[in-house]
Amino acid sequence: MSPHIVLSVFAFLFGAVVGSFLNVCIFRLPKGESVVFPPSHCTRCDYVIRWYDNIPILSYLSLRGKCRRCGEPISIQYPLVELLNGVLTLLLYLKFGPGFPFIVLFVFCCAMVVITFIDLEHQIIPDSITLPGIVIGFIVSFFIPSLGWLNSLIGIVAGGGSLLLVAYGYQFLAKKEGMGGGDIKLLAMMGAFFGWQAVPFIIFASSLVGSVIGITVMLIQKKDSKLAIPFGPFLAGAAILYIFFGRALIHWYLNLGR
Template identity: 75%
Template sequence: MSGILTFYFFAFIFGAVVGSFLNVCIYRLPKGESVVFPPSHCLQCGYKIRFYDNIPIVSYLFLRGRCRSCDTSISLQYPVVELLNGLLTLFLFIKFGPTLTFLLLFLFSSALVAITFIDLEHQIIPDVISLPGIVIGFVASFFLPWLGWKNSLIGILLGGGSLLIIAYGYQFLTKKEGMGGGDIKLLAMMGAFLGWRSIPFIIFIASLVGSVVGITLMLAQKKDSKLAIPFGPFLAFAAILYVFYGREIIWWYLSLAGPNPGG
C-alpha cells in the first residue's frame, strides 16, 4: 500500500512541476516570447528566481505570495495552476496507471490547463499549442488500440468541421463573428486525442455549462447578449469530464432515454 501511495505522491509532484512550466507558457505565449529564455524572474523588479523559491505551491506559501526581492504580490494563479495540474496528473495516474494512455492524456490535460488560463485572460487559443496537439494526438493513435488512427482522424475532421459549420452558420444569421478559429482547432485537437465519439459529448456539455455560466454572468452584471465569454475553458472542462466519466455519463443518459419496460 505504501508503495502505491509513493507513486501517487510522485505523480502529483510531477504534475505540479509541469504546472510551474505551464505558468511560464500562460504568461509568455500570448506575448510571443520564448518559454525558455530568459529564466524565471520577477515581473516587477527582474529578480532572478532561485530554485528554492520556485518549488511548486510550497514556495508561494513560504513567501506568503510575495517576491523575495521587492515584496510585490505574486498572482494566485501560479499556485492554482500548479495545484490543478498536479491533481489532474494524480487522478489520471490513478485511473490509467503507468501506461502510454496516461502519458498521452497527461500531455492533453496539461495543454488544456494552459489553454484555459490563456483564453480566460486574453480570449485567444494559441496555435502553437493546438496545432502540434492535433499532430501528437493523431500520431499517438497508431500506438493506442482503444483510439486507433481512423477514430482519431474522424475526430479531427468532425471536431474541427462541426464548429466550423456552427461558426459560419452563426455568422450568416447574425452577420457577426461568434466563434474564433482557435475554438475550431482546439476541438479538432480534442478529436485527435479522444476520437470522434467524444465530440458530441464535448459540444453538448460545453454548450450547456457555457450557457448557464453566461446567463448567470449577464444577469449578475446586468449585461446584454453582447457579453464576450471565451468558449475554450468550457470545451476544456467538457473534454476532461469525458476523459474521467464520459462513458459512464453517456450510458446513464441512454438508460434514461431508453424504453421503459414497465410502460
C-alpha cells in the same frame, strides 16, 4: 508506506512541478516569448527566481505571495495552476495507472490547463498548442487500438467541421463573428485524441455549462448578450470530464428508459 501511496504522492508532486512550467507557458506564449529563456524572474525588479523560491505551492506560501526582493504581489494563479495540475495528474494516475495512456492524457491535460488560463485572460487559443496537438493526437492513434487512426481522423474532421459550421451559421445570421478559429482547432485537437464519438459529448457538455455560466454572469453584471465569454475553457473542461466520466455518462444516457 505502500508503493501505491508513494507513486500517488509522486504523481501529484510531478504534476505540480510541471504546473510551474505551465505558468511560464501561460505568461509567455500570448506574448510570443520563449518559454525557455530567460529564466523566471520578477516582472517588476527582474530578480531571477532562485530554486528555493520556485517550489510549487510551498514557495508562494512561504513568500506570502510577494517577490522576495521588491515585494511585488505574485498572482494567485501560480499556485492554483500548480495545484490544479497536481490534482489532475494524481487523478489520471489513479484511474489509468502508469503507462502509455497515462502519458498521453497527462500531456493533453497540461495543454488544456495552459489553454484555459490563456483564453480566460486574453481570449485567444494559441495555434502553437492546438496545431501540433492535432498532429500528435493523430500520431498517437496509431498506437492505441481502441482509438485507431481512422477514428482519430474522423474526429478531427467532425470536431473542427462542426464548430466551423456553427461559426459560419452564426456569422451569416448575426452578421458578425461569434466563434473564433481557436475554438475550432481546439475541438479538432480533441477529436484527434479521443475520436469522433467524443465530439458530441464535448460539444453538449461545454455548451450546457457555458450557457449556464454565461447567463449567470450576464445577470450578475447586468449586461446584455453582447458580453464576450471565452468558450475554450468550457471545451477544455468538457474534454477532461470526458476522460474521467465520458464513456460512463454516454452509456448511462443511452440506457435511459430501458
